[in-house]
Amino acid sequence: MPSLKETAWAIVFITLASAILIFAVAQLGNSGWADSVRADALAGGKGGHGHAYSETGKSFSPLIFIAIVAGSLLKIVFALGIPGLITLGVLRFTRRKRKRSPTVPAEN
Amino acid sequence: MTEHIASTTDPKRIRSGHVRAGVNLAFFICMVIVLAPNATGIAVHEWASFVIIIPFFAHMIMDWKWIVRTTKRLFARMSGERRFNYFLDWLLFFLFVVAMFTGVLISESALPAIGINIVIDPFWSKLHDTSSNIMSAVLGVHLAMHWKWIATNVNKYILRRSGNSQTAQGAS
Numbered sequence: 237m238p239s240l241k242e243t244a245w246a247i248v249f250i251t252l253a254s255a256i257l258i259f260a261v262a263q264l265g266n267s268g269w270a271d272s273v274r275a276d277a278l279a280g281g282k283g284g285h286g287h288a289y290s291e292t293g294k295s296f297s298p299l300i301f302i303a304i305v306a307g308s309l310l311k312i313v314f315a316l317g318i319p320g321l322i323t324l325g326v327l328r329f330t331r332r333k334r335k336r337s338p339t340v341p342a343e344n
Numbered sequence: 345m346t347e348h349i350a351s352t353t354d355p356k357r358i359r360s361g362h363v364r365a366g367v368n369l370a371f372f373i374c375m376v377i378v379l380a381p382n383a384t385g386i387a388v389h390e391w392a393s394f395v396i397i398i399p400f401f402a403h404m405i406m407d408w409k410w411i412v413r414t415t416k417r418l419f420a421r422m423s424g425e426r427r428f429n430y431f432l433d434w435l436l437f438f439l440f441v442v443a444m445f446t447g448v449l450i451s452e453s454a455l456p457a458i459g460i461n462i463v464i465d466p467f468w469s470k471l472h473d474t475s476s477n478i479m480s481a482v483l484g485v486h487l488a489m490h491w492k493w494i495a496t497n498v499n500k501y502i503l504r505r506s507g508n509s510q511t512a513q514g515a516s
Contacts, residue, residue, distance in 0.1 A: 237360045238408050246408040250401060257441045261471075270467040277466030308383035312376060315480035316487065323488035330425070 364406050365501040368494075371399035379480055390454035393447055400440065429489055436486055439479035446472035 238246065264270055374396040381389035404411070414422070414430045448455070449468040456462070487494065 237363065238405055242408055243405050246405045247401065250404055253437070254441045257438060258445045261442055261445055264471070265465070265467065273467040273470055274465065277470075305380075305383040308380040309376075312379050312480065315379070315477070316484035319481045319484035320488040320491075323485045324491060327425075327488065 361497070362501060365497045367399055367402045367406060368497075369502070371396070371403050374399055375483065379476070387453040387457075390447070390451055393444065394454065397444070404437075425489075432482065432486060432489065436479065436482050439475050439482060442475040443472060443479055446475060 374392055377384055377392045378389060378396055384392070411433075414426065418427070418430070446468045449462065450464050450472055451460075451462055452464070
């Protein structure tokens with residue numbers, strides 16, 4: 237477990253890195269790209285999310301609700317699972333290739 | 345990331361392993377909740393996104409030594425896998441921060457609940473959707489890169505399968 241000093245430094249660094257990143261991303265809001273996205277959204281008649289969950293006043297039947305929940309979870313399974321499986325396949329291939337290779341770079 | 349736990353008879357190591365597994369499990373559960381706004385609803389999505397900051401920080405603090413060690417040796421001799429892991433983690437950090445920041449800027453439930461009403465900007469909304477979708481994919485790669493650690497610790501701490509305790513190693 238990290239010491240208190242290490243933890244404090246970690247928190248400071250992570251917060252600082254996040255702040256710098258946020259400042260950089262915030263500048264994008266004034267960019268031409270942002271203006272074009274806003275113009276496209278206005279032209280398309282969209283404002284805000286447009287997600288199903290933000291629509292108020294609509295009640296769904298239990299079946300549709302289950303379908304929405306299942307669909308949402310399936311989306312996570314595919315979004316995480318497919319890149320994950322591809323990565324596992326690539327790792328397996330590279331590790332097998334490295335085992336056969338005479339020169340192996342030192343780990344750690 | 346290679347972290348060798350020489351012996352799990354050391355109570356400190358056992359506690360550390362428990363804590364690490366618990367933190368990472370909590371982080372994963374929070375992440376699943378946050379990534380499924382259609383299932384949970386916008387309010388849960390937004391509040392969970394604030395709560396997830398805690399395991400996010402804890403996850404990085406617990407691996408801080410690895411981060412520092414790898415950064416110092418970035419231009420030294422290092423395995424390709426470790427270098428890839430390092431840059432992947434930076435990408436994940438970037439996407440996470442962007443998704444969080446843009447999510448705050450388009451808050452429809454959490455911030456209005458505390459009196460901060462925001463006009464939804466379609467640019468931040470699009471950036472939020474894009475960054476979170478890419479983050480899901482990168483997270484999948486991240487989990488696959490640390491699969492050995494995940495499988496070992498799920499078996500050890502969640503399924504409580506007693507095996508060779510000395511094989512409970514850190515993430516690769």
